[in-house]
Amino acid sequence: MASKAPKPDLATLQKKAEARALNFFYGKKQALKNITLPVFDRRVTALIGPSGCGKSTFLRCFNRMHDLYPGNRYDGEIRFFPDDLNLLGADVDPIEVRMRLAMVFQKPNPFPKSIFENVAYGLRIRGVKQRSLLMDKVEEALSSAALWNEVKDRLDEQANNLSGGQQQRLCIARALASEPEMLLFDEPTSALDPIATASIEELIHQLKDKVTILIVTHNMQQAARVSDFTAYMYLGDLIEFGWTDDVFFRPTNKQTEDYITGRFG
């Protein structure tokens, strides 16, 4: 549950990123319509909505994943702070963007390498070679991902041998190792059993004091459990945004209320 302390005024909160009038097109089809949404620093913001509403599409704009496939087009901005960079700018290098924001995917996708090498991957492509330095960073990342104790004796084993929940925590450790400024979670627990899900949610609680988190989830209860802010999307539009408590218990928009109460899903 979100904190019960009195909520600060939105104007006093620092933003980490902000989408401004963001439209997105898969070829001719418009998937995102004029989205303006702040992402507050060191808070968890959840994106909810029915299938096909564009929440994953929106998430993948942040780290320019759409650039990997032909025919996609961005229109609008995502500003990133503190240097006020437009992540979608044509002159901005997607590789630089991806080094500053990290993503965890719906289905765990560890590389067919050892546990150690998986976590060290981000560091290696940044040119870190010293074994001792890598070892420290890997241990730090695995600890932050609450996986260190389970794997510290078998770092050279293949990552594929881990269970689903462990693999997802490994992917989180892999993302954390490169010290990102923002973490993007794309339905991180939808492929996991309830116990693994709970451990990931616990992890998100621990991480949020250190790094900004934007999480897409189709599970409303999860959004209610982990997030400070919630954005409700429907068919490419941003319908409502606010403190999680407010969106769930005092929605201002009828559509939001219908979705929350389960009149449609």
Next chain:
Amino acid sequence: MASIAQDIKSPAGAGRLAYNSRRHINERIIEWLLLAAALVAVATTLGIVFILVKESLSFFAVVPLWDFLTDDQWTPLFSDPHFGIVVLLSGTLTSSLIALTVAIPLGTVIAIYLSEFASERVREIWKPVLELLAGIPTIIYGYFALFFLTPILQQFIPGLPGFNLLSAGLMMGIMIVPYISSISEDAMRAVPMALREGSYSMGATRLQTALRVVVPAAFSGIAAAYILGISRAVGETMIVAVAAGMQPNLTMNPTEPAATITAYIVQVAKGDLPHGSVGYQTIFAAGLTLFLVTLVFNLAGFWLKRRFREVY
């Protein structure tokens, strides 16, 4: 054989639902016929093994196996004949090594480029072109090596003889590139996009993703490609027969002419050796050696190829 229509028209009860034994027998006959066809492949293998072993046994009754394996001359038609297979093996080995030194790097680079770098359109154009390259008859590659490549090489290497292993090896290499690149590329394409996304999302470039994630993931398929390329090089006949000459010569020096196992067989078969003579039987002994070597590589390559298919 009763057709469906005939069954529907016949009176209900008696014909339609009764067990039609004639149809059943027909089905079985057809199945046996199809099985017989499938067994032709097994029969072919058995036939190959049988004839190679049968003639080789006659050969080894006259020529000791130890001599065959250790003699350093191959002069089966002289009055004092020598039967050292090592001589022919050296030609096969040298030409294959040269070929693979060309084909493996080129083939792998092309495979990585087409799989990870090139756009769909580029792939659609180049894949058929590479397939066409693989379809050119090898006699033509041999002709090209002899009349076009060797003169060019002679400009760079003075004293290079008209028949030499280098020219044949280089040409073989180019011929094998499509085999290696197409199997490697298939293996790389089979690697799921999710792994690539995981790599790109961390800020890796295409080259880093290709070398650090995709190639290791596709490793067994790529190894299969290399092994099948080796097998192809070892078994190649016409390019070496035409461009490297057919004079057996124990050497690893590519600037010399030499005969491979395959070229030797062609040379003998072109001539008139009486059936049943030792000279005639040498080609079967040589053929058996060749068959065993390529069998080992083929089985290894096939096993590796199956492994990469199972992983995904």
Next chain:
Amino acid sequence: MNSTPTRDLVQVRSMIAAHKRRDIAFAVLGFAALTLCFVTFVALFVDMLVDGASRLTADFFTSFASRRAGQAGILAAWVGTFLLMLVTAAVAVPIGVASGLYLEEYAPRNRFTAIIEININNLAGVPSIVYGLLALGMFVHTFGLGASVLTAGLTLGLLILPIVIVATRESIRAVPGMIREAAYALGATRWQMVRHHVLPYSMPGILTGVIIGLSRAIGETAPIVTIGAVTFIAFLPPAPLTAAPPFVSFEWLLSPFTAMPIQIFNWTSRPEVAFQQNASAAALVLVGMTLLMNAIAIWLRYRLRRNLKW
């Protein structure tokens, strides 16, 4: 971890720039490799063209081989190749398609089937000269068929059998299970389902595989040389169609013959430059035939992928 960038952005950017340079360098390398192969191919083609195009007269196609280079032609060779392809197809298609059908539709998943499949895979990698040895030992001598069109056709048919089998299996696999279930649900037997539904839909794919197989067979030299196909032939095999009843003759099957690759091989081995020209011309014809068949097969496959919408 921090929520604000603590690393030096300038340093990160220069590192990224270095990585991207390597990335582009590799793309250039890859394209250069492709170009190298293409240039080799073009050089080969142009060389043949320059050397042999002048010999491509009508006479060339209608004359037999001769000791005088200027009068030599490829009549016996291309007729021989044509007859050879007939026999090859007659062997490879029925056996190959039947094998493919058996393996896809009838074969149970057991060790026996696995042995058949391993054999087929292995045969695909056996060097073609070993097929020649098989033919020499078994067909020429043991069965007594001699160095004839039939022997060569059998050999090449067996050689391309794996290609036809693989193409058949892949085409059959592409037919969706729904169609089979629909046929069974109407009371069809397995063979009826295969004959009326699976085979017709797989035909185009099988045809493509057969064409590719034949384009491979057309250029095979080693097995035919090993059998003992003579290179200097100044006659054609007896015609398959005769004037007198029964109007069809099979004499040509047991006749000695020559083929395009053999003729090229023979001319390449002669020192006189004039024969080299002949070899170039004949090579042009052979490459032309091969490319044409490959192109047809590729085009067929492309057309199929667009037409079949399940």
